[in-house]
Every structure is written in structure tokens, then in C-alpha cells.
Amino acid sequence: MTTTDIEQDLTRQQDTFREGLEANDWLLPTLGDGVTGLGPQAEDVVQGIASAARGIAARLSPEAGTRRLRFPPVNGTRLLERTDYVASFPQLLGTIAAFEGDNKAHRQLLATYEEQGDWSAQLTPAGHALVPAVCHPLYAYLEGSQVDGTVFELVGECYRHEPSPDPMRFVTFRMFEAVRIGTPAEAAEHREKWLAAGTELLTNLGLEVQADTANDPFFGRAGKLLSAGQREAQLKFEILTEVYPGHPTAIASANLHEDHFGEAFDLRTADDAVAHSACFGFGLERVALALAAKHGFDVAAWPASVRQELGLS
Amino acid sequence: MDSTIEATVRSVLSEQGKLSEDAQSIAVDADLYRAGMTSHASVNVMLGLEDEFDIEFPEERLTKATFTSVASITEAVEAIHHD
Ligand SMILES: [Zn+2]
Numbered sequence A: 001m002t003t004t005d006i007e008q009d010l011t012r013q014q015d016t017f018r019e020g021l022e023a024n025d026w027l028l029p030t031l032g033d034g035v036t037g038l039g040p041q042a043e044d045v046v047q048g049i050a051s052a053a054r055g056i057a058a059r060l061s062p063e064a065g066t067r068r069l070r071f072p073p074v075n076g077t078r079l080l081e082r083t084d085y086v087a088s089f090p091q092l093l094g095t096i097a098a099f100e101g102d103n104k105a106h107r108q109l110l111a112t113y114e115e116q117g118d119w120s121a122q123l124t125p126a127g128h129a130l131v132p133a134v135c136h137p138l139y140a141y142l143e144g145s146q147v148d149g150t151v152f153e154l155v156g157e158c159y160r161h162e163p164s165p166d167p168m169r170f171v172t173f174r175m176f177e178a179v180r181i182g183t184p185a186e187a188a189e190h191r192e193k194w195l196a197a198g199t200e201l202l203t204n205l206g207l208e209v210q211a212d213t214a215n216d217p218f219f220g221r222a223g224k225l226l227s228a229g230q231r232e233a234q235l236k237f238e239i240l241t242e243v244y245p246g247h248p249t250a251i252a253s254a255n256l257h258e259d260h261f262g263e264a265f266d267l268r269t270a271d272d273a274v275a276h277s278a279c280f281g282f283g284l285e286r287v288a289l290a291l292a293a294k295h296g297f298d299v300a301a302w303p304a305s306v307r308q309e310l311g312l313s
Numbered sequence B: 001m002d003s004t005i006e007a008t009v010r011s012v013l014s015e016q017g018k019l020s021e022d023a024q025s026i027a028v029d030a031d032l033y034r035a036g037m038t039s040h041a042s043v044n045v046m047l048g049l050e051d052e053f054d055i056e057f058p059e060e061r062l063t064k065a066t067f068t069s070v071a072s073i074t075e076a077v078e079a080i081h082h083d
Helices: A003-023 A040-060 A078-082 A103-114 A136-141 A184-204 A220-232 A260-264 A284-295 A304-309 B003-016 B039-053 B070-082
Strands: A027-029 A036-038 A066-069 A074-076 A095-098 A124-130 A151-159 A172-182 A209-214 A236-244 A247-258 A276-283
Touching: A003 A027, A003 A236, A003 A284, A036 A040, A040 A066, A040 A151, A040 A172, A040 A184, A040 A276, A040 A284, A074 A078, A074 A136, A078 A136, A136 A151, A172 A184, A172 A284, A184 A209, A184 A236, A184 A247, A184 A276, A184 A304, A209 A247, A220 B039, A236 A284, A247 A260, A247 A284, A260 A276, A276 A284, B003 B039, B003 B070, B039 B070
Parallel strands: A066 A151
Antiparallel strands: A027 A036, A074 A124, A095 A124, A151 A172, A172 A276, A209 A236, A236 A247, A247 A276
8 A cells, every 4th residue: 555545544444433433422523623522421431441540540559649639621821831832842732812802992803703704813812721731730739849759640631732533633632640750760660550550451441552652742843853852761652552453543651751840840859859750641532432443332232341340330 | 073063062052951061171972961951952952053053953863862962963063064
């Protein structure tokens, strides 16, 4: 097959899968490009995966303990600066704009709106941004504190501005993350343990998966250097499965950040060294859709062991 | 190694490298990442070098190895100049 053939084959597989998901009430249309809602079965499966992940967190809980926290999908724009997201991934970020004008400005807004013009150009930055990664608000919350290797368990929404006809690529989606901040050894151990436990859970759910080194989609030529460095140092692993035969998709990732966030948010260990961090995340909708691709759209007919693992029977 | 190129490399490093050592005196083969250069600092070093020398690093040179020492950077700049 030529490259074009392979691409056309992939597009066809994506279209067929999306049509199946929509026809069976797994994905619900919205007015947002690349944004979909979930039907009842898909949502049950998402909740089941999150619950199985919490089970792993309880089982792997270190001596320092595990804390479950919750941060909303919106944070201050400053967060994108503090994490270097603006420099590294400008193509993926999203900020929120609001109307802060007076009556005169309102008349202008209405006029533009009635002419079906671009009224959104008359909004101003609200100082809020959509959270791109579930662990980022955590570092900001812990800023300036001493860390002790506690694991933080988070479920939250992520925004990535990359609309795509591929139903596996969501513009907004939920991640379960287990994050550990402590010594370099604690961070490394966390990544190892969760990569193994995450692979095991996905395998028990009947998926054929494979862990592989990966890189984040850093922007531009500068990004080439960052990607190469990340791969060379094996900082990122993804767990991949072939929802589309011959085309692996990542459904979970295990990341070592070294001292990147420790440095940016002044997080220190008991010996006053800059803390290291690691996170493991399941893309909850992606895992759910991979299960639908594997076992079908009727969850009641899934293998008993899979239903049991997800707490659905 | 071209000494004028090396001097410019050192001055870009002292501006952008975030090194814990003096970029003017650090050994030519010392590991810059070990001397405190973060991956984001290495990006700024790369962009600074491209400005100073009016060059563009080809994709295959956008690796950690290229930016690992004064010597490796100077050699890369020389090679790109000669291409
Ligand atoms: Zn994370």
C-alpha cells in the first residue's frame, strides 16, 4: 500500500467507527467541532474505568498515602505560562474571552451579531484558560510547599484544540491521573509501578496493548529538539492499542517530568532538593471507545470478566 | 575548532543557557545539561545561535547530542556553515 492508500484506509476505518458509535448512542453530537457527548453505556464504562483505576491507586498507595483532589476544567491563564504550555504547545491551548464592555459596546456587539458577523472578536480575555492536563492545577495548588511522596488521585477534563474526524481524538475529554511528587527515586518508582498496573488492567479488560516510548506534540522547530530530548531520556511512555488495525492509538501514558514542575512551582523534598514528579493517566473516553471497538456496542453482552472488572455486574 | 565561532557560542550560552558555571570558562567538552541547562534553555540556545549565525539547524541536528557541549555546538555550527 502507498502512503495515500494507508491514510485513506485509516480515514475509512475512523468514519466507520464513528458512524457505529453515533448509531448506537455511544457518541452524541454537539455544536462544537470535535466535541461529543456520551450516551448511557459509554458513561457507565467511563465510570467503571475510573473506579478500577481508583482500585489500583488504593492497592499501590505508598506509605505517605494517597489524596483524592478535584480541580475544575478552567484555571487561570497564568497556569499555561507557569507550566511552559504557552511556549511548548501554543497550537493546543484555549483561553476564555468574555464581554466586559459598556452600553455602547453592547450596541456594537448586537449590531455585529444581528448581521451575523464575528461578535466574538469584541470580547476581551477573561483571565481564564481551559486546563490542558489534569495534573497541572495540582502543581500550582502545591506551590512553595514541601512534598513527601504522597500520591494525588485526580479525575478532570482536559482541553486540546485539535478537532479531528477521528472519534478517538476528543477536543475535550476526561483523564484519570495518579501523580507523585517527591524524590527522583519516588517519581521513577511511581511511573514504573503504574505503567505495569495500567497495562495489566487494560489487558484484563480484553485489550491487546503495548507500551512504547513517545513524545508530546511540542510545537514547531523548537519542539523537534524538545521531542528528541524527551524520547532520548525515555521520559514518556504510552500504552497503545489498535482500535484501527495497523494504526496504534494511545489510551494511557506514563510520564516522568524530572524537576520541570518542581522547579517551576518551587516544590521541595525534606532534604530541600527540588522535587521530581511523575504522572500516569488513563484517557477515560479513549479506553471506553477502545473497549467498544473490541467487545461491541452492547455492554450487556461483554465478557463477564470485563463487566466485573468495570463493576458493571 | 574555529575560535570566533566558539566565542559566539559561549556568549549565546551565557545569555540563554541557564548554566550554573561561567559559560566563558566552562570546558569545551563539559556536559551542558549536567551544568544546569534545561531542555527549554537548550531551545533558547538553539534559537539564539540561529539568530547570531543566521543559520537554520537542519532537523537531523535537532537532538540533545548537538547541544551537549561547547565543542558539539561549535562543530555543528561549522558544519552547517560549510554546507
Ligand atoms: Zn499529568
